[in-house]
Amino acid sequence: IPDRSEAPVDDRTLARALARFYDIGVLPDWWKLPDPGSDAAWRAIAEVLEERDPWCRGVLLLGLDAPEEALAASFARAAKHSVCRGFAVGRTIFGNAAEGWFRGELDDAGAVADMAERYRRLIALWERVQGTGGGD
Numbered sequence: 001i002p003d004r005s006e007a008p009v010d011d012r013t014l015a016r017a018l019a020r021f022y023d024i025g026v027l028p029d030w031w032k033l034p035d036p037g038s039d040a041a042w043r044a045i046a047e048v049l050e051e052r053d054p055w056c057r058g059v060l061l062l063g064l065d066a067p068e069e070a071l072a073a074s075f076a077r078a079a080k081h082s083v084c085r086g087f088a089v090g091r092t093i094f095g096n097a098a099e100g101w102f103r104g105e106l107d108d109a110g111a112v113a114d115m116a117e118r119y120r121r122l123i124a125l126w127e128r129v130q131g132t133g134g135g136d
Contacts, residue, residue: 009037015044022052031059032088035074042081049083058082063089068118072125079129087126093118 014036021028031049036042049056061078063071071092078084097114100106106114 011036011038011040012044014041015048018045018048019052022048027053028056030057030085032062033059034062034064035078039077039080042078042083046081046083058085060084060086060088063087063092065091065095068092068121068125071122072129075126076129079126087122089122093122 014033018031031045033045036045045059049058059078061074061084063074066074066089071087071089075087078087094115097106097111097118100114101108101111
C-alpha cells in the first residue's frame with residue numbers, strides 16, 4: 001500500500017492497490033488503510049470492495065501517528081463512507097504516554113490515565129462525526 005508522503009498518488013491509488021491484492025488472492029476480513037485523502041478515493045475503495053469482496057467487513061482507518069487535530073479531518077471524511085467502520089490509531093493513543101513512561105516522567109498510573117483520556121477523546125470525536133453521540 002503506497003505511503004502518500006513518498007509517492008505520487010491520485011484518487012484511485014489505494015483502490016488500484018486493493019484490486020492488485022485481490023488479483024493475487026488476498027481476501028482480508030478487514031482492510032486497515034491510511035486516509036486516502038478525498039471522498040472520490042473513498043468511493044473508489046468502496047467500489048473495489050463491492051465488486052471484488054462482498055464479504056469484506058470494511059476498512060479501519062489508520063492514524064499513522066497523526067496528532068488528534070489531523071485525525072479530526074480524516075475522521076470527518078471517513079465517516080461519510082459506510083465502507084469505513086472505525087479506526088485503528090495506536091501510536092496516537094500510546095505514543096506520548098510511552099515516551100513519558102520510558103523517560104521516567106510518567107508512572108504506570110499516569111501512563112494509563114493519559115492513554116485512556118486520549119482514547120476517550122478519539123472515540124468521542126468518531127462518534128460526533130458519525131452523528132452517534134460523543135458528548136461528554
